[in-house]
Amino acid sequence: MTIGVFASVLIAASGMAVDYASLVLQRDRVQSAADAATILAAREMQVANTTTAQLKAIANQALQANLGAKGAKYSFTLNVGDDKQTLTIEVKAEATTFFMDWSKNGSVSAKAVAAVHSAGVPLCVLGLSHEKDGKEPGLTLNQNARLTGEGCAVYSNATKKDAIESNSGALLEAGLICTSGGVKGDVDNFNPAPVTDCPSFKDPLQNRPEPVYGSCDFEDFQIGFDKRLKVDEKDVEKDIKDETKDETKKKNDKRKKKGDKPVDTSDYDRSVVTLEPGVYCGGLFIGSGITANLTSGDYIIKDGPLYVTEEATIEGEYVGFFFTGKDSNIYFGPHTSINLSAPKDGDMAGILFFEERNHKKMRPHAILSDGARKLEGTIYLPSGHLYVDADAPIADKSAYTAIIVSRLELFAGPHLVLNTDYSATEVPVPEGVGAMSGDVYLKE
Numbered sequence: 001m002t003i004g005v006f007a008s009v010l011i012a013a014s015g016m017a018v019d020y021a022s023l024v025l026q027r028d029r030v031q032s033a034a035d036a037a038t039i040l041a042a043r044e045m046q047v048a049n050t051t052t053a054q055l056k057a058i059a060n061q062a063l064q065a066n067l068g069a070k071g072a073k074y075s076f077t078l079n080v081g082d083d084k085q086t087l088t089i090e091v092k093a094e095a096t097t098f099f100m101d102w103s104k105n106g107s108v109s110a111k112a113v114a115a116v117h118s119a120g121v122p123l124c125v126l127g128l129s130h131e132k133d134g135k136e137p138g139l140t141l142n143q144n145a146r147l148t149g150e151g152c153a154v155y156s157n158a159t160k161k162d163a164i165e166s167n168s169g170a171l172l173e174a175g176l177i178c179t180s181g182g183v184k185g186d187v188d189n190f191n192p193a194p195v196t197d198c199p200s201f202k203d204p205l206q207n208r209p210e211p212v213y214g215s216c217d218f219e220d221f222q223i224g225f226d227k228r229l230k231v232d233e234k235d236v237e238k239d240i241k242d243e244t245k246d247e248t249k250k251k252n253d254k255r256k257k258k259g260d261k262p263v264d265t266s267d268y269d270r271s272v273v274t275l276e277p278g279v280y281c282g283g284l285f286i287g288s289g290i291t292a293n294l295t296s297g298d299y300i301i302k303d304g305p306l307y308v309t310e311e312a313t314i315e316g317e318y319v320g321f322f323f324t325g326k327d328s329n330i331y332f333g334p335h336t337s338i339n340l341s342a343p344k345d346g347d348m349a350g351i352l353f354f355e356e357r358n359h360k361k362m363r364p365h366a367i368l369s370d371g372a373r374k375l376e377g378t379i380y381l382p383s384g385h386l387y388v389d390a391d392a393p394i395a396d397k398s399a400y401t402a403i404i405v406s407r408l409e410l411f412a413g414p415h416l417v418l419n420t421d422y423s424a425t426e427v428p429v430p431e432g433v434g435a436m437s438g439d440v441y442l443k444e
Contacts (some may be wrong), residue, residue, distance in 0.1 A: 023300075026072075027047065031062050032148065033110075034076075034110040035112045037052070037058075039440055040061075048174040053190060055078060060076070070089075071233035073094040077089070077090050088114075090111045094107055115443050121181050122151070122434055123153050123155070123204065124152035124402075124435070125153075125155065125408060126155045126156075126157070126203070127149070127406070129156060129159075129406060135176070136362075137158050137410075138163055138164065139406075140167075142170060142409070143412035144168065144169040145173075145174070146170065146416065147198045147416045148417070149173075150174075150419075153175060155179070155273035157201060158179040158181050161182040161184070162181070165184040166183075168190070168411070170185070172191070174191075177190060177193075177194040178201075179195070179198055181196070182196050202405070205404060205430055209353075210356055211347035212347060218278055220283070221284050222286075228318070231285075232282070233327045233360075236296075240364055243368050244411045272292075274291065276295050277297025277299055278299070280302065280428065281303055282304040283303070283304020284301055284307070285309075286308045286309075287296070288314070289311045289312050291312070293316060295319075297400065298320050298343065298347060299322070300322050301321055301324070302328060304329060305329050306330050306441075308333060309331070309432075310335065310439070311336065312333075313339075315339040316335075316341075318341060318344050318427070319342070319352075320347075320352060321352065322340055322347075322348065323356060325379075329364060329384070331368075332365050332367065332369040336371060338373075344426050350377055353379045354380050361406065362386050362406060363385065366386075366389075367388050367390070369394075370391050373394070375394070376399055376400065376401065377401070377402075378401075378430055379402070379403045380404050384405050389410070390414040393416075396419070400427075400429065403418070
């Protein structure tokens, strides 16, 4: 009799364990189905004039595929937040058990909440912060620097406590400021107050194909120099350090690198040259007051920098620069003038500067020009560290400018202005950067 009693208890316990495990699996399946339905409906929510009925139809299709196909009977509710940026779905599905009558005809339920990153807000800055898995800041403003992105979103994927930093008299203004980590700075350094602990924002251009190019069209192309320059990445880093280390001193732009001869500004040759698209192996160097007019098209800067210095000017409509190979980076010196717009079509459509994705992490790029007033299009340096330092506004004459880099750092003098007047230019806005740049993520 005793054995029979214990055997009954053991069988009942085993049945309850089996049923419990089954219910856990069913609950997980319902949760996964709710997550999928919520993500799909939230993405559809970004489309203009979408009705609640349409969102429910999208959600039901996902639930049917994940639950109905397995024979489960379910019901659900869907609610859109008042801000039109959150969507909640609650699902209840019939539960089945094998042994215990108390749970037959019961149910399992799940809830999922999705939010949309900056729904309807253009993306103007994204600091991807690849260095050390996000442990470096995505955006830093030093001293009196300003960044103005009226009505657009500034994001940092960095996870450290100073993922976005605005020091001393610096000011960061945007439609939305959001970071995966924390912020450093006083309340007066930000407008509006930043949102912290945001989910990571995916690179919207990560699937954009890199430009296709052929063999070299130009070798070590340099104009305006008495001696041939030999500039590598360390030279660019030194230039940046020299220009930014002491902002109280006014510096001229005399180069002191290997093979370079300082140039007296009174003797500048004010000649105008026309450059053609192509593959510039060894880089493209322009100096000595030269004005370079760039013909529309793609400029492949390979194994050397795009190096503009000594009161030179470069200007061109519908031009794009692709940086590939060793030492290929941007250097716009302090006393230069830069007026450029990105291509209207082709491999580089909408992208002004495009850095190959397998570039060395945190490769330096520098815009130190007091005359970089037009940088129209998207600056895409997914592995790069972009330094900006000037004593005048930058990009303020552009219809729009968007910046996607690993890290963006502004020093004492510049006012970086990121406009979003897309209708004022023929330069297209890359998908994921414009007003429909919202990225969906689950909150619960």
